[in-house]
Amino acid sequence: MIRFLHTADWHLGKALYGRSLLDEQRWFVLEWFVPLLERERPDAVLLAGDIFDRQVPPVEAVTLFDRFLNRLSALRIPLIAVTGNHDSARRLSLGSALLRRQGVVLATRPEDVWNPYTIQTEDGPLCCYTLPYCEPAAAREALGSGQEDGPHTMDEAFRALLARVQPAPDVVNLLITHCFAAGGEVSASESPAFVGGSSQVGLDCFAPFAYTALGHLHAPQKAGTGRYAGSPLKYSFDEARQKKGVVRVTISNGQVETEVLPVHPPHDVRVLHGAFDILLQAAQQTPSGDYLFVELTDTHPIYQPVDRLRPYYPNLLGISSEWLLSEGGKEDSGFRREMRKHRVSEEEIFTAFLQQVCGTQPTQQDLALFREVMKEGEEV
Known part of the structure; x- marks a missing residue:
């Protein structure tokens, strides 16, 4: 049996109506999530993008993520993370090769999806494919395509990038990505520039994988062979009725079971x-x-x-x-x-x-x- 925890859209440094939510985020990361990891001891943690709320996050947000990485390292639990549209891929790529050797994968480039990270579990290999948020222009550059013949929509970009992926049949294959899956439920805290129309990705893109850990949409929901974990905290008032949490995923004999572990912060x-x-x-x-x-x-x-x-x-x-x-x-x-x-x-x-x-x-x-x-x- 392989077990891992799927989370996304932390948006560290987020403010609600001008009020900083760092205290709530600090509670979630250090007082709720880390103790959960100590109890669960999962085979991996999947963090599907939008780690920070903006490309130049406040110092306190960076410090909080640094403390999380240190606590996670002490537990020797691998972290597989991708950057989202709110993150700065270039900033988060600093030291990525060194971190990867320590079991911390911070995927920031589209071509990272062609170099999966394999985790050896008691029940066999867990092969993690990482596809961070990328515009079609970035996908064309990674693919070596020209401006005319390369992908011009998010769906085309994902299909072209994943076409070069050949998941092995004898291992558990996961995809960790940040995108707007077709048919997803949108919340007000998500930028309208990144949802709808040409930004959508077809659900059949995820079919080759046993589970797809998605980030970007803040409402927890299913999407093809995977699901959105949703944001662990409420980041707009139209999310007030949403039930926030972290997804526990169990894979046994090819069967995938998911359970949302609810998060109840000190202030709702x-x-x-x-x-x-x-x-x-x-x-x-x-x-x-x-x-x-x-x-x-x-x-x-x-x-x-x-x-x-x-x-x-x-x-x-x-x-x-x-x-x-x-x-x-x-x-x-x-x-x-x-x-x-x-x-x-x-x-x-x-x-x-x-x-x-x-x-x-x-x-x-x-x-x-x-x-x-x-x-x-x-x-x-």
């Missing part, structure tokens, strides 16, 4: 939906440090909702109002015009202000004074 990413008063009451009763986005369903204006919720939700990162969005009105520049579009009078706004901020109902004298002030303002 959630969307709250409802009327402000109900949400505020819930916040007062049960404060939370989760990363939150609030969708207000109120049909009237709410005074400073963020400031009133944040004492209980310190990681409240965004808010939307159904009242403001229901009529559109993005071209209207005046707040008062927006109120009028919703047929809310200035007097109603004043009343709501006293109710929400002062906790009182306006008296007749209050309303009379307010009308007098408003009239004077209109005459100016």
Whole structure:
């Protein structure tokens, strides 16, 4: 029986609405994933791209990955990783030949797929083919093709590169790659420049392999003979309902079994939906440090909702109002015009202000004074 763990899309250095997620990522890598490796002792770890969130990651993100490599080396568990579209292939290629001899494979070039890395397990060889993210131009260069006769789409590039791969029939053959497999479910945190249309790769490309460890799409999902592990953490609010994890893969007698090991970080990413008063009451009763986005369903204006919720939700990162969005009105520049579009009078706004901020109902004298002030303002 051969066992390995498949993960992808760590995006070290990622921020959500400007809030750094490095603390959550540090927890995942050092406090969750490394202890998992110590317990599981898998034959290998497959990391299918987007190790970092950008090509020049913050120092703290690089330090975190360095600490992970050191801990993994001490456990003597091979790491097979490819670069994704967010990574800098050139930077991650530094020392790759030396690392490879130590059981750490960081594949950064399309032609790396022609030089598989073989791991000797108790149940026989595990042959790992690595195909990092590559544009058709990079594939043409690797293939020695001209600009006219070489591949011009991602699907063509993958087919041309994999055509030179001849998996041995008597070993377990894996493909570790980073791409957009046809039919995949996309999340908001994935760049639209790298999904859809000519960026898709046909699922039949993966047929020669016992398992294909995919990276790029953040929702865990099956794809042909393999699957996307998905990102281990939630990186956008439309991922709030996704169940994140790491995939444990077991291959025995030619049969492949997968199990998603769930990841539950200290702070979740959630969307709250409802009327402000109900949400505020819930916040007062049960404060939370989760990363939150609030969708207000109120049909009237709410005074400073963020400031009133944040004492209980310190990681409240965004808010939307159904009242403001229901009529559109993005071209209207005046707040008062927006109120009028919703047929809310200035007097109603004043009343709501006293109710929400002062906790009182306006008296007749209050309303009379307010009308007098408003009239004077209109005459100016």
